[in-house]
Amino acid sequence: MNKAKRAKLQQYGWKTGDAADFLNLSPEETHYLELKVALAQYLQKKRTHKHLTQASLAKMVHSSQSRVAKMEQSDATVSVDLLVRSLFALGTSRTELARVFSQNQFKKAA
Amino acid sequence: MNKAKRAKLQQYGWKTGDAADFLNLSPEETHYLELKVALAQYLQKKRTHKHLTQASLAKMVHSSQSRVAKMEQSDATVSVDLLVRSLFALGTSRTELARVFSQNQFKKAA
């Protein structure tokens, strides 16, 4: 079970708790995964709210459209560093970022 | 001016604002640097509070003493990912981590 698969499963609607159990993640692995997905979702939200395309955001952060897509997909190959730097590039404050960190993501839609 | 030097200057007592001006950092670079140093300081605080040596923490996170030292020194070669995962390994909650994110570090000691 690799990290990519885990992230995918998350994405497809597993509640975090369920997924963590199912995938036998340690508490710290669970926290880390949840965090990355929270950052990914917030990045997408913020980008679309600003009416930016992935390509234009990519320019802002000196990256590429494909990598922005991967960020938003919580692809296992993207680092928290890149997510955080991208969010800062979108004008996110540290306080705002803190809110993303503490928020509980992934209440599965009923 | 490389990243390591920047981090060092921060460490040696510059107020963030001063250092950012002096080093010509963009707002997002400043935020990112501040964040890393905040995480580094919190990691050290948390470790010492638990009476752990760098070596023992290293074992917990499957890393090495030298890398833990570098984390706590805000060495430019350590990622936010590693810092965050180490903090989780020390039992840090996402809420707690969020507090670290929003706190303003580096009021220079008078």
Place this chain on the structure above:
DNA sequence: TGCATTTATGTCAAATATGACATATTATAT
């Protein structure tokens, strides 16, 4: 003072993340 323990720093091969690119898939409009 010495001696042990802890922390800091430098280096390096291996592991991982990166931007770039091609291309597939999906959405949107006419």
Place this chain on the structure above:
DNA sequence: ATATAATATGTCATATTTGACATAAATGCA
């Protein structure tokens, strides 16, 4: 339906981060 724009996915050479190791410097303690 078909053209166009946007997003997703796969791959790869390069760059960065990694744990490990050696060793220096600092700290504590008899």
